[in-house]
Amino acid sequence: MRYRLHRRLIPLALVAMCAALLIGWACTARGEGGEPRYFAIKNARIVPVSGPVIENGTVVIAKGLIQAVGTDVAIPPEAWVIDGKGLTVYPGLIDAGTNLGLPPDEDAKKRGAGSGGAASGPEDRPGTTPWRVAGDELKTDDKRIESWRNAGFTTALTVPDGGIFPGQATVIDLGGERPGDYVVRPRATVPVSFKPVGGFFGFPDSLMGTIAYVRQVFDDTAWYTQAEPIYQANPTKSERIPYDRTEFVLSRALQNNEIVLLPANNSIQIVRALRLANEWKIRAVLYGGQQGYDVATVLAASKIPVLVNLKWPERVKDADPAAEQTLRELRFRDRAPGTPAALVKSGVKFAFYSDGLATPKDIFKNVKKATDAGLGSDAALRAMTLDAADILGLSDRLGSIAPGKIANLVVTDGDLFNEKTKVKHVFVDGRWFVIHEEAPPEKPGEKKPDTDEGASSERSQRVEGVGR
Amino acid sequence: MKRAILFAAILLAALAPLAAHAQDSSTVFIQNATILTVTHGNIEHGSILIRDGKIASVGGADLKAPEGATVIDATGQFVMPGIIDCHSHIAVDGSVNEGGPAVSSMANIADVLEPDDINIYRDLAGGVTSANILHGSANPIGGQTIVIKLRWGKQASDLPFQGALPGIKFALGENPKRSNFTPPPGVQPRYPATRLGVEEVIRQAFIEAREYKKQWDDYNQRKSAGEQNLIPPRRNVQLDPLVEVMEGKRYVHAHCYRADEIVMLMRVANEFGFKVRTFQHVLEGYKVADEIAASGAGGSTFSDWWAYKMEAFDAIPYNAALMNERGVIVSINSDDAQEARQLNQEAAKSMKYGGLSANDALKLITLNPAIQLGIDGRAGSIDVGKDADLAIYNHDPLSVYAVVQKTLIDGQVYFDRQRDIAQRPALEKEKQALLDKEKKASEEKKTEENSEKKPEKKPSPKKKPPQDGDASVVAGGAL
Numbered sequence: 001m002r003y004r005l006h007r008r009l010i011p012l013a014l015v016a017m018c019a020a021l022l023i024g025w026a027c028t029a030r031g032e033g034g035e036p037r038y039f040a041i042k043n044a045r046i047v048p049v050s051g052p053v054i055e056n057g058t059v060v061i062a063k064g065l066i067q068a069v070g071t072d073v074a075i076p077p078e079a080w081v082i083d084g085k086g087l088t089v090y091p092g093l094i095d096a097g098t099n100l101g102l103p104p105d106e107d108a109k110k111r112g113a114g115s116g117g118a119a120s121g122p123e124d125r126p127g128t129t130p131w132r133v134a135g136d137e138l139k140t141d142d143k144r145i146e147s148w149r150n151a152g153f154t155t156a157l158t159v160p161d162g163g164i165f166p167g168q169a170t171v172i173d174l175g176g177e178r179p180g181d182y183v184v185r186p187r188a189t190v191p192v193s194f195k196p197v198g199g200f201f202g203f204p205d206s207l208m209g210t211i212a213y214v215r216q217v218f219d220d221t222a223w224y225t226q227a228e229p230i231y232q233a234n235p236t237k238s239e240r241i242p243y244d245r246t247e248f249v250l251s252r253a254l255q256n257n258e259i260v261l262l263p264a265n266n267s268i269q270i271v272r273a274l275r276l277a278n279e280w281k282i283r284a285v286l287y288g289g290q291q292g293y294d295v296a297t298v299l300a301a302s303k304i305p306v307l308v309n310l311k312w313p314e315r316v317k318d319a320d321p322a323a324e325q326t327l328r329e330l331r332f333r334d335r336a337p338g339t340p341a342a343l344v345k346s347g348v349k350f351a352f353y354s355d356g357l358a359t360p361k362d363i364f365k366n367v368k369k370a371t372d373a374g375l376g377s378d379a380a381l382r383a384m385t386l387d388a389a390d391i392l393g394l395s396d397r398l399g400s401i402a403p404g405k406i407a408n409l410v411v412t413d414g415d416l417f418n419e420k421t422k423v424k425h426v427f428v429d430g431r432w433f434v435i436h437e438e439a440p441p442e443k444p445g446e447k448k449p450d451t452d453e454g455a456s457s458e459r460s461q462r463v464e465g466v467g468r
Numbered sequence: 469m470k471r472a473i474l475f476a477a478i479l480l481a482a483l484a485p486l487a488a489h490a491q492d493s494s495t496v497f498i499q500n501a502t503i504l505t506v507t508h509g510n511i512e513h514g515s516i517l518i519r520d521g522k523i524a525s526v527g528g529a530d531l532k533a534p535e536g537a538t539v540i541d542a543t544g545q546f547v548m549p550g551i552i553d554c555h556s557h558i559a560v561d562g563s564v565n566e567g568g569p570a571v572s573s574m575a576n577i578a579d580v581l582e583p584d585d586i587n588i589y590r591d592l593a594g595g596v597t598s599a600n601i602l603h604g605s606a607n608p609i610g611g612q613t614i615v616i617k618l619r620w621g622k623q624a625s626d627l628p629f630q631g632a633l634p635g636i637k638f639a640l641g642e643n644p645k646r647s648n649f650t651p652p653p654g655v656q657p658r659y660p661a662t663r664l665g666v667e668e669v670i671r672q673a674f675i676e677a678r679e680y681k682k683q684w685d686d687y688n689q690r691k692s693a694g695e696q697n698l699i700p701p702r703r704n705v706q707l708d709p710l711v712e713v714m715e716g717k718r719y720v721h722a723h724c725y726r727a728d729e730i731v732m733l734m735r736v737a738n739e740f741g742f743k744v745r746t747f748q749h750v751l752e753g754y755k756v757a758d759e760i761a762a763s764g765a766g767g768s769t770f771s772d773w774w775a776y777k778m779e780a781f782d783a784i785p786y787n788a789a790l791m792n793e794r795g796v797i798v799s800i801n802s803d804d805a806q807e808a809r810q811l812n813q814e815a816a817k818s819m820k821y822g823g824l825s826a827n828d829a830l831k832l833i834t835l836n837p838a839i840q841l842g843i844d845g846r847a848g849s850i851d852v853g854k855d856a857d858l859a860i861y862n863h864d865p866l867s868v869y870a871v872v873q874k875t876l877i878d879g880q881v882y883f884d885r886q887r888d889i890a891q892r893p894a895l896e897k898e899k900q901a902l903l904d905k906e907k908k909a910s911e912e913k914k915t916e917e918n919s920e921k922k923p924e925k926k927p928s929p930k931k932k933p934p935q936d937g938d939a940s941v942v943a944g945g946a947l
Contacts, residue, residue: 207562212574330902
């Protein structure tokens with residue numbers, strides 16, 4: 001009953017807490033269980049996504065998980081309680097494709113450069129580093145993590161960049177003490193790019209060469225998967241199998257049924273990617289998807305989900321105003337935001353991702369373009385929560401408000417998709433973040449105590465130590 | 469200028485989804501046309517009945533349209549077999565060359581077909597119905613190739629000419645040895661740099677392919693003999709197509725110019741037990757026409773294009789006629805999206821240069837390329853049982869006045885000049901509306917951004933976090 005406070009002590013505790021926030025002090029007594037682990041949000045409008053909306057409901061959070069949700073829920077005595085009157089609780093939003101926490105990769109170009117000449121054998125693999133794991137390289141001081149969280153995002157797929165097989169993407173929660181706390185699933189997907197990396201005289205320097213190269217890599221992986229156990233069981237019967245890092249890593253990944261992300265933005269690329277996914281016998285998810293409006297039925301038949309990029313196509317800034325615009329480009333730019341609605345209509349599972357957008361504000365602006373083009377706001381919310389979790393294979397723990405799920409929540413003062421709505425609280429893994437309009441100015445020379453863990457904030461503040 | 473407007477209009481029209489919608493009717497009747505069958509003469513006031521995409525009958529005025537058929541009245545017009553372009557680079561997404569390795573046989577055009585390349589529609593407007601889509605000529609052994617029908621408006625998977633054997637591009641001479649350009653500073657020039665090297669690269673690749681095939685044959689043999697725990701050879705996407713060449717499952721289309729390299733490749737092919745299916749460009753083919761004819765290879769050349777590089781200096785416009793005379797199956801190709809729209813005139817030039825008959829001139833762009841691509845059972849002439857791939861012209865197609873009116877593939881109209889013209893105003897209007905819409909949106913955005921830039925009332929920096937007083941947070945839950 002460490003956290004149980006007498007009602008009369010509450011104001012005192014709050015004053016202490018506020019003081020802590022104002023002067024930038026926070027208790028670091030982690031061992032003491034310095035931060036509260038039990039919360040309840042009561043009298044709130046709860047949008048669980050996995051079920052009907054609950055008016056005047058309560059959500060109870062205990063030790064990082066959602067313990068209970070409903071109208072008739074007992075609030076445990078040790079819980080901090082937020083009166084949710086006038087507030088709405090949503091599952092934390094999921095951004096299904098970002099590079100949050102991954103600083104620009106200076107080595108990517110070097111790694112991507114082909115060595116030239118024929119790349120026929122396993123020893124020569126341009127732009128291929130699938131053993132890199134985004135979660136291992138996470139920089140939690142990336143300011144964007146906080147700004148995404150302030151906007152209600154609690155989870156992101158963060159994807160390494162650089163090359164054809166740049167490495168494995170990681171599902172992260174946007175909060176934690178150490179980088180490792182952020183990581184929900186380190187090896188979540190294997191992203192593939194079809195961008196040629198060869199340059200002049202290097203292989204591959206064309207789209208078809210790149211596809212052929214990826215085909216060879218998957219063939220080699222299949223060979224390794226088949227050959228390795230035969231060799232291990234009969235080491236005296238055949239030559240030793242040379243160790244190849246790419247084959248080893250991809251073989252493990254595919255055997256773990258890891259998702260392979262294939263690039264496909266326009267309808268031609270989508271149809272092509274569906275064919276390749278089938279040929280390569282991989283568990284594919286397409287990313288891009290912006291011309292899905294043209295091939296939604298084909299996508300539906302394939303049952304392959306799509307990550308839809310929210311950076312809708314736009315006329316190139318500073319483009320020559322006299323340059324001719326083709327009707328095809330104009331149509332694409334006009335219709336792309338209609339893709340999500342078309343996917344819903346055809347029954348294609350999809351999630352949104354923000355790659356290419358600089359701020360969460362742009363994300364919501366572009367979601368609005370999709371809802372203006374016919375996407376229901378329920379479906380938009382689903383795409384940013386439960387369906388995203390489902391596509392990433394994590395719907396057993398993320399994406400909805402239900403007992404046992406990770407306590408990732410966003411609490412707003414209104415409809416999430418209304419631009420006037422403000423985010424009031426965010427919970428990440430049951431950690432409470434209060435969202436402020438603006439933080440107190442930092443005094444010169446005064447370092448905030450928690451900058452090293454990335455939770456330091458100009459707009460949001462982790463609540464720590466208040467329970468002592 | 470007029471021409472530019474026409475092309476702009478064609479471009480617009482091509483983008484209309486309507487243009488992509490061919491008729492659904494399975495029975496089509498073309499009546500009262502001059503029919504150029506190519507195989508059995510011309511029929512005046514003739515008719516063609518098409519059922520389910522195939523030519524069901526070809527006859528004179530006595531042939532009547534069946535009940536319910538879609539009738540195309542071609543009075544005063546000419547129907548010829550759809551043109552087959554034996555050397556094209558249209559409908560390719562991305563580069564047509566995988567220029568890194570000297571042997572890029574792993575690259576496959578079939579992977580990157582781009583069904584909405586506007587050149588498909590433009591070539592349809594020139595009467596072309598099928599094209600051999602080739603990898604470029606950067607490498608001694610280039611990428612895998614594919615024959616497509618120009619089914620505008622369909623998906624990539626609907627383009628391939630079903631049943632046509634796939635091919636592979638080879639290239640000899642200046643392009644693969646890279647005589648005509650210098651690598652940027654710091655980049656090593658690539659091997660090969662001579663014609664000798666080109667030959668060596670091809671031989672080496674087939675030696676490897678032969679060894680690779682042997683590995684697989686051994687493995688399959690041991691496996692079928694019941695041997696357990698065998699580790700299979702690796703699959704090699706670069707060598708697989710070369711094995712297919714040796715097994716006769718894939719055609720070799722070899723870009724070449726000079727007589728010596730043409731003979732060289734025939735020798736190399738002989739060594740590895742395969743045949744060159746077509747020599748492409750083959751501008752000195754007239755010098756070794758007998759050898760080419762004896763090898764069974766076809767020659768696919770230009771009409772009158774020469775001296776654009778060193779190895780093209782000995783080219784002559786009589787090449788097609790001379791090879792034809794010596795028994796080589798000859799076609800005229802475009803190698804160019806623009807030229808493909810006037811292949812009828814390119815073929816007609818062989819009547820001036822070399823005195824081919826009108827019918828033999830037509831064969832250069834119909835039956836002969838069909839034979840070269842192994843699709844002459846399905847295309848290349850107007851015969852019962854063949855695919856109804858047809859081009860309808862307002863004049864004799866070998867005339868400079870000839871303009872395509874309609875192009876049909878599998879009996880469906882994929883290009884219709886009148887429909888195209890009729891659609892142009894609506895498409896212009898749609899385009900203008902979209903441009904206006906974007907303009908309006910960008911102006912609104914600017915206004916919005918400007919208003920955001922206005923200094924806002926700053927919230928007090930001392931604004932307090934939630935307190936008990938504002939009832940948003942209450943600690944302790946004993947309710």
